[in-house]
Amino acid sequence: xxxxxxxxxxxxxxxxxxxxxxxxxxxxxxxxxxxxxxxxxxxxxxxxxxxxxxxxxxxxxxxxxxxxxxxxxxxxxxxxxxxxxxxxxxxxxxxxxxxxxxxxxxxxxxxxxxxxxxxxxxxxxxxxxxxxxxxxxxxxxxxxxxxxxxxxxxxxxxxxxxxxxxxxxxxxxxxxxxxxxxxxxxxxxxxxxxxxxxxxxxxxxxxxxxxxxxxxxxxxxxxxxxxxxxxxxxxxxxxxxxxxxxxxxxxxxxxxxxxxxxxxxxxxxxxxxxxxxxxxxxxxxxxxxxxxxxxxxxxxxxxxxxxxxxxxxxxxxxxxxxxxxxxxxxxxxxxxxxxxxxxxxxxxxxxxxxxxxxxxxxxxxxxxxxxxxxxxxxxxxxxxxxxxxxxxxxxxxxxxxxxxxxxxxxxxxxxxxxxxxxxxxxxxxxxxxxxxxxxxxxxxxxxxxxxxxx
Amino acid sequence: xxxxxxxxxxxxxxxxxxxxxxxxxxxxxxxxxxxxxxxxxxxxxxxxxxxxxxxxxxxxxxxxxxxxxxxxxxxxxxxxxxxxxxxxxxxxxxxxxxxxxxxxxxxxxxxxxxxxxxxxxxxxxxxxxxxxxxxxxxxxxxxxxxxxxxxxxxxxxxxxxxxxxxxxxxxxxxxxxxxxxxxxxxxxxxxxxxxxxxxxxxxxxxxxxxxxxxxxxxxxxxxxxxxxxxxxxxxxxxxxxxxxxxxxxxxxxxxxxxxxxxxxxxxxxxxxxxxxxxxxxxxxxxxxxxxxxxxxxxxxxxxxxxxxxxxxxxxxxxxxxxxxxxxxxxxxxxxxxxxxxxxxxxxxxxxxxxxxxxxxxxxxxxxxxxxxxxxxxxxxxxxxxxxxxxxxxxxxxxxxxxxxxxxxxxxxxxxxxxxxxxxxxxxxxxxxxxxxxxxxxxxxxxxxxxxxxxxxxxxxxxxxxxxxxxxxxxxxxxxxxxxxxxxxxxxxxxxxxxxxxxxxxxxxxxxxxxxxxxxxxxxxx
Numbered sequence: 003x004x005x006x007x008x009x010x011x012x013x014x015x016x017x018x019x020x021x022x023x024x025x026x027x028x029x030x031x032x033x034x035x036x037x038x039x040x041x042x043x044x045x046x047x048x049x050x051x052x053x054x055x056x057x058x059x060x061x062x063x064x065x066x067x068x069x070x071x072x073x074x075x076x077x078x079x080x081x082x083x084x085x086x087x088x089x090x091x092x093x094x095x096x097x098x099x100x101x102x103x104x105x106x107x108x109x110x111x112x113x114x115x116x117x118x119x120x121x122x123x124x125x126x127x128x129x130x131x132x133x134x135x136x137x138x139x140x141x142x143x144x145x146x147x148x149x150x151x152x153x154x155x156x157x158x159x160x161x162x163x164x165x166x167x168x169x170x171x172x173x174x175x176x177x178x179x180x181x182x183x184x185x186x187x188x189x190x191x192x193x194x195x196x197x198x199x200x201x202x203x204x205x206x207x208x209x210x211x212x213x214x215x216x217x218x219x220x221x222x223x224x225x226x227x228x229x230x231x232x233x234x235x236x237x238x239x240x241x242x243x244x245x246x247x248x249x250x251x252x253x254x255x256x257x258x259x260x261x262x263x264x265x266x267x268x269x270x271x272x273x274x275x276x277x278x279x280x281x282x283x284x285x286x287x288x289x290x291x292x293x294x295x296x297x298x299x300x301x302x303x304x305x306x307x308x309x310x311x312x313x314x315x316x317x318x319x320x321x322x323x324x325x326x327x328x329x330x331x332x333x334x335x336x337x338x339x340x341x342x343x344x345x346x347x348x349x350x351x352x353x354x355x356x357x358x359x360x361x362x363x364x365x366x367x368x369x370x371x372x373x374x375x376x377x378x379x380x381x382x383x384x385x386x387x388x389x390x391x392x393x394x395x396x397x398x399x400x401x402x403x404x405x406x407x408x409x410x411x412x413x414x415x416x417x418x419x420x421x422x423x424x425x426x427x428x429x430x431x432x433x434x435x436x437x438x439x440x441x442x443x444x445x446x447x448x449x450x451x452x453x454x455x456x
Numbered sequence: 457x458x459x460x461x462x463x464x465x466x467x468x469x470x471x472x473x474x475x476x477x478x479x480x481x482x483x484x485x486x487x488x489x490x491x492x493x494x495x496x497x498x499x500x501x502x503x504x505x506x507x508x509x510x511x512x513x514x515x516x517x518x519x520x521x522x523x524x525x526x527x528x529x530x531x532x533x534x535x536x537x538x539x540x541x542x543x544x545x546x547x548x549x550x551x552x553x554x555x556x557x558x559x560x561x562x563x564x565x566x567x568x569x570x571x572x573x574x575x576x577x578x579x580x581x582x583x584x585x586x587x588x589x590x591x592x593x594x595x596x597x598x599x600x601x602x603x604x605x606x607x608x609x610x611x612x613x614x615x616x617x618x619x620x621x622x623x624x625x626x627x628x629x630x631x632x633x634x635x636x637x638x639x640x641x642x643x644x645x646x647x648x649x650x651x652x653x654x655x656x657x658x659x660x661x662x663x664x665x666x667x668x669x670x671x672x673x674x675x676x677x678x679x680x681x682x683x684x685x686x687x688x689x690x691x692x693x694x695x696x697x698x699x700x701x702x703x704x705x706x707x708x709x710x711x712x713x714x715x716x717x718x719x720x721x722x723x724x725x726x727x728x729x730x731x732x733x734x735x736x737x738x739x740x741x742x743x744x745x746x747x748x749x750x751x752x753x754x755x756x757x758x759x760x761x762x763x764x765x766x767x768x769x770x771x772x773x774x775x776x777x778x779x780x781x782x783x784x785x786x787x788x789x790x791x792x793x794x795x796x797x798x799x800x801x802x803x804x805x806x807x808x809x810x811x812x813x814x815x816x817x818x819x820x821x822x823x824x825x826x827x828x829x830x831x832x833x834x835x836x837x838x839x840x841x842x843x844x845x846x847x848x849x850x851x852x853x854x855x856x857x858x859x860x861x862x863x864x865x866x867x868x869x870x871x872x873x874x875x876x877x878x879x880x881x882x883x884x885x886x887x888x889x890x891x892x893x894x895x896x897x898x899x900x901x902x903x904x905x906x907x908x909x910x911x912x913x914x915x916x917x918x919x920x921x922x923x924x925x926x927x928x929x930x931x932x933x934x935x936x937x938x939x940x941x942x943x944x945x946x947x948x949x950x951x952x953x954x955x956x957x958x959x960x961x962x963x964x965x966x967x968x969x970x971x972x973x974x975x976x977x978x979x980x981x
Contacts, residue, residue: 057806058806060806
């Protein structure tokens with residue numbers, strides 16, 4: 003018997019070996035590493051922009067070329083576009099090191115994010131740890147064309163912004179491809195993604211003539227067929243030659259002219275000034291209902307969002323006491339217990355928050371437990387107000403359950419949940435949600451009293 | 457088969473000495489003439505003819521080979537004694553010649569190693585082996601006295617297997633010194649030497665050494681049988697003998713072990729191994745020899761168990777590095793680029809941008825260069841040492857990279873592989889792994905990780921199929937023996953090694969005194 007089992011095991015093991023893929027050798031020198039992908043709307047299809055690494059530019063062995071170059075092509079489908087790109091590229095495009103995917107907000111508002119996530123997950127080379135971002139008031143190709151100061155690879159900056167800063171501020175929701183798909187296809191919760199926008203110094207903001215140029219450009223785009231490559235833009239004389247290794251990469255065409263970056267954005271000059279004229283930032287978060295984006299929350303609301311999900315990250319709490327005084331709390335630990343009673347139409351979130359007192363000018367002796375208790379209550383009130391406002395916004399304005407209340411409903415009474423899950427987005431706004439907050443200040447720091455203690 | 461048969465017959469024709477297993481003649485002159493004819497009037501044959509004064513002028517001849525015998529000894533104790541006075545034989549004795557022979561042999565010449573024989577074969581063999589031969593007229597036998605006095609190398613430090621804590625002596629080219637070295641360390645009366653003379657022309661002494669009652673006879677039998685079957689014209693070294701007597705497999709994995717360390721031989725024999733000594737070679741073969749032996753050194757037993765185990769595990773890992781590192785580099789950079797961290801991948805790409813060759817060819821170039829350097833440094837005259845290192849490391853290494861022929865990564869991988877080769881204690885396994893490096897590099901460049909995985913499985917199956925003196929080569933690992941694991945991949949404290957390794961199948965497996973008191977001690981420890 004055992005021998006039979008062993009034989010069966012080995013035959014399976016050998017079959018596994020035969021099924022192994024990766025049988026196609028590619029020399030390193032002939033590879034183009036794609037680090038960023040931008041997806042814009044384009045004539046009923048997609049405009050795909052790729053950011054590809056220029057190894058000599060990254061390692062600094064050739065200072066005359068930029069660390070990355072980008073190329074773009076429009077297509078009916080994503081596969082068509084990427085295929086056309088592969089046709090145009092002189093290198094074998096390699097998606098395994100793709101870090102960031104930037105999706106235009108128009109796509110997710112109108113068509114939904116489903117198709118794009120589907121393509122990315124199915125692609126044999128992409129990894130599930132790709133960071134997914136939505137643009138805000140700009141296009142994905144513009145975001146991909148900003149040269150950043152610190153990171154040699156611009157998309158590296160976006161990656162850092164989302165994944166490292168998330169652990170320090172609590173104002174960012176960082177989801178990779180796998181988590182995006184997970185949230186997208188789970189009933190009772192909705193997707194929240196970061197929005198990336200361009201931050202420009204005042205004098206570099208687009209002016210009237212720029213707008214005019216955009217209109218002209220828009221025309222030229224419409225005249226062209228699906229393929230925008232090579233997109234020559236002779237009228238844009240501001241961009242110096244040699245900014246991109248690929249000759250035809252100077253012009254950046256936007257399918258819908260919105261916020262076009264200033265001249266320095268995609269050039270090397272951008273990192274030769276102490277304050278870069280053009281930079282990328284993450285401010286707001288895009289809220290989805292099912293497949294489509296329905297609205298935004300700002301970074302303060304994002305804190306409430308992260309608190310209610312109980313992610314153990316750092317947040318700051320701020321409370322004004324009267325007109326004169328304030329106190330700030332660095333929240334290091336948050337625990338949320340969500341419960342939902344569908345029959346009563348009620349839900350409750352118990353939030354336990356621990357933190358350190360960091361800043362403030364409220365003249366009390368914090369060594370006195372009574373005083374500390376008073377302070378804690380003020381924080382409780384503050385957090386309850388903020389999270390309450392946030393929940394109200396999701397119920398009334400966004401009508402999207404992003405605080406996992408549907409999941410809590412499923413766990414408490416799944417039979418009842420099955421009845422309502424189909425039209426959860428209509429039931430969610432009618433729920434009566436209560437938030438109970440507990441605050442525990444476990445440290446007041448080295449200084450025991452405020453300087454102006456009376 | 458026919459071809460070999462013919463060959464064997466021709467081999468026989470050119471061996472005149474073989475026909476001489478006949479007794480001597482009675483007449484001294486005939487004998488001398490024949491000896492000189494057989495040896496072809498060689499210029500190093502010393503022949504001193506005497507007439508015994510006290511024995512009625514019996515003619516005597518003393519023979520020896522110049523350079524092989526100690527002339528002082530021969531002069532003082534043989535020729536001097538016979539030339540001065542031998543007045544004890546009666547003048548008119550009918551058998552005076554035989555009496556003279558007996559008198560000389562029994563009561564005159566005071567050499568310790570003395571024998572008589574009648575066969576010509578013995579005469580030639582001993583004459584050419586540093587014995588002094590005394591022939592007496594009218595007697596058909598002869599005397600031989602061991603009077604060896606050739607130049608030998610003094611016992612120095614081991615060259616190949618150096619050790620930090622072990623004894624600093626090693627074997628030399630003279631088999632007698634080697635057996636003496638062994639005797640000095642192993643004063644067991646059960647120590648046995650089975651003698652073989654290998655080679656029709658070379659007549660090399662080969663001894664099979666074992667401890668009776670401890671070593672399993674089947675290994676001794678196999679060794680003796682294979683040595684007896686051996687019919688060659690000559691062997692010069694242990695390494696040649698090893699190729700003749702090891703189990704016949706198509707493999708590059710060494711299945712016999714040669715050492716120049718006496719302590720290694722003693723420890724091996726105490727474990728149950730058979731030692732084979734070859735005259736003219738400072739190496740001794742230990743057999744049977746198993747896979748885990750490849751990765752152990754004598755220093756393991758002299759160091760702290762923890763440290764020794766660390767070193768052993770390191771050697772296993774190093775063997776894997778040697779075999780797989782270049783293959784890994786080639787397949788990762790051509791098949792599995794997703795495994796390299798992005799930042800490093802970009803650096804590698806930048807280096808390879810100006811490189812005209814494929815990664816496999818680049819790695820092969822580095823491998824070939826290092827192999828050439830190894831061979832060159834082995835063959836070069838010692839005086840050229842500095843020039844060699846300058847050319848090797850500075851000019852070739854640096855300028856190769858600067859010329860864009862190979863990338864830094866390939867040089868790094870090549871250097872690490874070559875350096876790691878020297879970690880492997882056993883020179884034979886490090887040579888075998890160099891071949892495996894090349895094999896795996898080719899598979900890796902052709903099929904990627906899939907090929908490496910399949911290749912490694914095949915390698916392990918191959919290792920398991922090997923035998924050494926009839927025993928499985930992977931013994932104590934496959935087939936597994938738990939008791940033996942005290943000294944396989946890890947080297948546990950010596951106190952725990954209470955029994956000889958199961959793999960050597962000794963009849964007397966108790967190695968340490970298993971008295972209760974002793975056991976209590978170890979339990980507490």
